[in-house]
Amino acid sequence: MLGLSVCMSYLITETAFWGHSSKWTNWRNYIPRQKRVFTQHELAMHDGSSPDMPLLLAIEGDVYDVSSGWGFYGPGSSYHLFAGRDASRAFGTNCLSRSDHLTHDTRGLSEKELAGIKGWHRYFDNHQQYVKLGIVQLSPIDPAAPIPPPCEDAKPRPK
Numbered sequence: 001m002l003g004l005s006v007c008m009s010y011l012i013t014e015t016a017f018w019g020h021s022s023k024w025t026n027w028r029n030y031i032p033r034q035k036r037v038f039t040q041h042e043l044a045m046h047d048g049s050s051p052d053m054p055l056l057l058a059i060e061g062d063v064y065d066v067s068s069g070w071g072f073y074g075p076g077s078s079y080h081l082f083a084g085r086d087a088s089r090a091f092g093t094n095c096l097s098r099s100d101h102l103t104h105d106t107r108g109l110s111e112k113e114l115a116g117i118k119g120w121h122r123y124f125d126n127h128q129q130y131v132k133l134g135i136v137q138l139s140p141i142d143p144a145a146p147i148p149p150p151c152e153d154a155k156p157r158p159k
């Protein structure tokens, strides 16, 4: 019965469990692979500029293969700015227009903004198609460097 349900679900919804998406139903997560440690430079090479290389992004230091989201993150797409880097700050501040928010520097963010980052992190972790590949070695933040100022035209995400 379970097998039949899985087959019917796959034929109709192209997912194994009737559209319920979770990392547990993503077969790619069951391929044994060594968790890789990326340098920021290596991550940057996976920003979609080379169509034959996987498209990666990072959040809070974790690296995800988001190749199946090429329409979101590929060159020319709305969220290309997240590709090939750890832009955790922008995930928290909703600031898509300023390059100084495309950073893993989360100093000075509010509880709500930090919770926003955690929410996106969970999103990538639980996504049915995206796969966590490893981590990125992030350059340490210089405590003396100025904190990026708040973003005036942060776009609230639709609910």
Ligand code: HEM
Binding pocket: 069, 072, 079, 090, 091, 092, 093, 094, 095, 096, 154, 155, 156, 157, 158
């Ligand atoms: C005016 C504000 C915004 C609108 C109308 C909007 C709309 C959308 C829509 C329609 C999608 C596609 C959803 C789907 O097909 O499942 C999407 C995806 C996405 N949005 Fe936004 N968005 C907005 C702001 C933002 C902001 C501020 C962020 C960053 C924090 C953001 C991050 C994302 C990401 C990362 C995805 C891709 C999710 C994935 O990989 O599956 N959006 N957005």
